[in-house]
Amino acid sequence: MKNITLSVDEDVLRALRLCAAKRGSAVDAIVREILTELVNREDRGDRVRKARRRIVELSERSTARIGSRTWTRENLHQR
Numbered sequence: 001m002k003n004i005t006l007s008v009d010e011d012v013l014r015a016l017r018l019c020a021a022k023r024g025s026a027v028d029a030i031v032r033e034i035l036t037e038l039v040n041r042e043d044r045g046d047r048v049r050k051a052r053r054r055i056v057e058l059s060e061r062s063t064a065r066i067g068s069r070t071w072t073r074e075n076l077h078q079r
Contacts, residue, residue: 006031 008016013027020027 016027016030020030023030
């Protein structure tokens with residue numbers, strides 16, 4: 001694990017220390033958790049974008065064709 005140095009506003013650091021104390025945690029653990037969540041969220045977003053692009057590519061290359069419609073909306077909703 002690598003160490004980094006951050007500059008943080010004094011009021012923010014004070015509030016973060018209180019938050020850490022309430023959680024029974026340390027400031028560095030909270031910062032590490034937040035940074036990890038940020039990276040994971042970005043990674044998930046990238047995977048979703050790639051998956052959507054892949055679906056569009058596959059649908060554009062698909063040779064599947066749908067036949068003519070033999071039903072109406074009213075037929076489908078008859079009770």
